[in-house]
Amino acid sequence: MFTGIIEAVGRVSALEPRGGDLRLSIDCGALDLAATAIGDSIAVNGCCLTAVEVSGSTFSADVSRESLSLTTLGALERGSPVNLERALTLSKPLGGHLVTGHVDGIGRIESRVDDGRSVRFVCRVPDELARYLARKGSICIDGVSLTVNGVEGSTFSVNIVPHTLEATGFGGYRSGSRVNLEVDIVARYLERLVGEPGGLTRARLEDYGFVKGH
Structure with missing residues (x-):
């Protein structure tokens, strides 16, 4: 982990x-x-x-x-x-989110645009992974824990601050760069629980605050 x-x-x-x-x-x-x-x-x-x-x-x-x-x-x-x-140890701060190191698929950088002092990257994911994307949810790109800023179809955007550009490989990423993706493990477990007979229902998810009622 x-x-x-x-x-x-x-x-x-x-x-x-x-x-x-x-x-x-x-x-x-x-x-x-x-x-x-x-x-x-x-x-x-x-x-x-x-x-x-x-x-x-x-x-x-x-x-x-x-x-x-x-x-x-x-x-x-x-x-x-x-x-x-x-690997994570019990004495190590959990500054990002829980990441397993098991890659779910390969994404492709669609664009890179300066956005103030940060850089906004738009990444395309395989269609089968798009359902795990959520605005303000977590995504792991090449091992980097990031917050999703926007989702549109099979693409999502993230903003990379100057420190992350310098401290990771993001500084060298350009349009067309291929990257490893790992979706949020919580999203995968929720999908499994909702899909199983006797699992979570929409009403229970609303009670827990995961989705909003009508």
């Missing part, structure tokens, strides 16, 4: 194909790996990976064929920047 608060931007130092899978090595830069052990989880652009080697400021992880096909990790090259976050 993660928070969506990026701790450092690392860079890919090596990519080693292994029978259809990939051994990915990341130079973590300013991220301190002193307490990181083999078997620990680290989110790389929002994908939860397991460290299989740790040496100095570098760790390596094996990426399965499925993960390569369902995320943007398969498009990484040596030197590519990546957002990094170590």
